[in-house]
Amino acid sequence: MSPALPDGEAVPDDGALPGWVRDAPGRPADADAFGVYLHVPFCTVRCGYCDFNTYTPGDLGEVSVGSSAASYARTALREIDLAARVLDDAGRGGRPVSTVFVGGGTPTVLPVADLALLLDAIRSTWGLAPGAEVTTEANPDSVTPASLEGLAAAGFTRVSFGMQSAVPHVLATLDRTHDPARIPDVVRWARQAGLAVSLDLIYGTPGESLADWRTSLDAVLACGVDHVSAYALVVEEGTRMAGQVRRGELPAPDPDDQATRYELADEVLSAAGLAWYEISNWSRTPDAACRHNVAYWRGTDWWGIGPGAHSHVGAGDRAVRWWNVKHPRAYADRLGRGRTPAAGRELLTAADVALERVLLGSRLSEGLPLDWLTAAGRTAVAGLVADGLLDGRAAIAGRAVLTLRGRLLADTVTRTLTP
Incomplete structure (x- = not known):
C-alpha cells in the first residue's frame, strides 16, 4: 500500500499557480532547467516490499474508461495539455524539456506505441532541449530486443533496469519475477539499440549474506554498465513484507549490516571506475549521471504527470509543490471533467x-x-x-x-x- 498523500492546501480546479510565480524576480524562464516526470502506475505483480503508487490488474478490478493500462496514455495526454496551459498562464512556459523520466510501476507494461505517443506529446508541447535525457524504468522481464529498439526509435536515450539482486533466493524474498541470468541479455539488447543503461540494486534484504551482495555487485560490473543505483531496503508499513517481519517470518533489516553493504558497494564500484555523485548513485563519467534526478536534488522545476505524481515550480526565493490524486480512477475522472488532478499543494517560503x-x-x-x-x-x-x-x-x-x-x-x- 502506497503512503498517504501529504496534507496541503486546496488547488484551484483549473490548476492555476499562485500569482507570485509570474511576478517573482529571478532568472528568465527560458534559462531554467525543466523536467517532466511521467508516472505509469501499473505492474503485473506487486513486490512484497513495494509501497509505490502502483496497481496490478487484480487491484483495479472493474475499471472505468481512462483508468486502465490500456487507456492510460490517452488520459495522461490530458494532463500534458493542462500543464502547458498552467505554465503558460504563470509565465513559466516556453522552456524546452531538458529531461524526461518515465517511472512506475513498470512503464514497459505499456506498449511501446503508448510510451512513444506520450513522448511525442511532450516534444510537441514544449520541445526537447538539444541532448535531452529521456529515461524509462523497466523490469528485465518486461522488454525484448524489439521493444528496446522501438523505445530508442521513439526518442528514449536511457533505460534503468530494476535488477535488485543477482541471487535467486534474494529475488524470491523480494517477490521479483525475473531470472537474474537475463540481466546481461537485456543490457546487451539495450546497448545494441543505442540506449544508455543503468542497473538498480537493493541491499539488506532479509536472508541476503555479504557474499550474496558481493555476487550482485560483481554481476553488475560484468555487464559493464556506466551507471548503478543502490538503495538500502526499507520495510514500509502496509506492505506484505512489513507483515512478514511483524509476524516473525522475516528478520528486520539491520542498519549496521546495511552500512557494511554500502561500504562494500562504494569500494567495489569505485575500484571499477564508477564514482559516487549522489549518496545512492554511481556513474563512470559525469555525463553518465542521471540528469533528471540531479535536477531534483538541485531544486529545479519539474511537472509530474500521472496518479500520485508530484510537481515543483520555483519562483525567486519561493516555490510551490503539488501532488496528484493517487488512484487511476480518480485521476481519469478529474481530467475527464476538465479539472486538475492535483489533490493538494504546499507553498514554500524563502x-x-x-x-x-x-x-x-x-x-x-x-x-x-x-x-x-x-x-x-x-x-x-x-x-x-x-x-x-x-x-x-x-x-x-x-x-x-x-x-x-x-x-x-x-x-x-x-x-x-x-x-
Whole structure:
C-alpha cells in the first residue's frame, strides 16, 4: 500500500499557480532547467516490499474508461495539455524539456506505441532541449530486443533496469519475477539499440549474506554498465513484507549490516571506475549521471504527470509543490471533467526553500557552498569535519562535502547543518 498523500492546501480546479510565480524576480524562464516526470502506475505483480503508487490488474478490478493500462496514455495526454496551459498562464512556459523520466510501476507494461505517443506529446508541447535525457524504468522481464529498439526509435536515450539482486533466493524474498541470468541479455539488447543503461540494486534484504551482495555487485560490473543505483531496503508499513517481519517470518533489516553493504558497494564500484555523485548513485563519467534526478536534488522545476505524481515550480526565493490524486480512477475522472488532478499543494517560503536547498544539495558529491548555511550551520562545520563526516579540504575551500562516513550518517549531518 502506497503512503498517504501529504496534507496541503486546496488547488484551484483549473490548476492555476499562485500569482507570485509570474511576478517573482529571478532568472528568465527560458534559462531554467525543466523536467517532466511521467508516472505509469501499473505492474503485473506487486513486490512484497513495494509501497509505490502502483496497481496490478487484480487491484483495479472493474475499471472505468481512462483508468486502465490500456487507456492510460490517452488520459495522461490530458494532463500534458493542462500543464502547458498552467505554465503558460504563470509565465513559466516556453522552456524546452531538458529531461524526461518515465517511472512506475513498470512503464514497459505499456506498449511501446503508448510510451512513444506520450513522448511525442511532450516534444510537441514544449520541445526537447538539444541532448535531452529521456529515461524509462523497466523490469528485465518486461522488454525484448524489439521493444528496446522501438523505445530508442521513439526518442528514449536511457533505460534503468530494476535488477535488485543477482541471487535467486534474494529475488524470491523480494517477490521479483525475473531470472537474474537475463540481466546481461537485456543490457546487451539495450546497448545494441543505442540506449544508455543503468542497473538498480537493493541491499539488506532479509536472508541476503555479504557474499550474496558481493555476487550482485560483481554481476553488475560484468555487464559493464556506466551507471548503478543502490538503495538500502526499507520495510514500509502496509506492505506484505512489513507483515512478514511483524509476524516473525522475516528478520528486520539491520542498519549496521546495511552500512557494511554500502561500504562494500562504494569500494567495489569505485575500484571499477564508477564514482559516487549522489549518496545512492554511481556513474563512470559525469555525463553518465542521471540528469533528471540531479535536477531534483538541485531544486529545479519539474511537472509530474500521472496518479500520485508530484510537481515543483520555483519562483525567486519561493516555490510551490503539488501532488496528484493517487488512484487511476480518480485521476481519469478529474481530467475527464476538465479539472486538475492535483489533490493538494504546499507553498514554500524563502526559509523553506533555503532549508531544502541544504537538505537536498548535501546529498551530492559536489556538496554545497558554506554560504548557503545559516551562521549556526557554518559554526557546526568544524565539528563535523573533526568527526570525519565532512571533508576537511572541501570545507577550507568553502564547501560542505560528505565523506564516506558522512554519507552513512547523512541525516545526522543535515540536522546539524540546519539547526
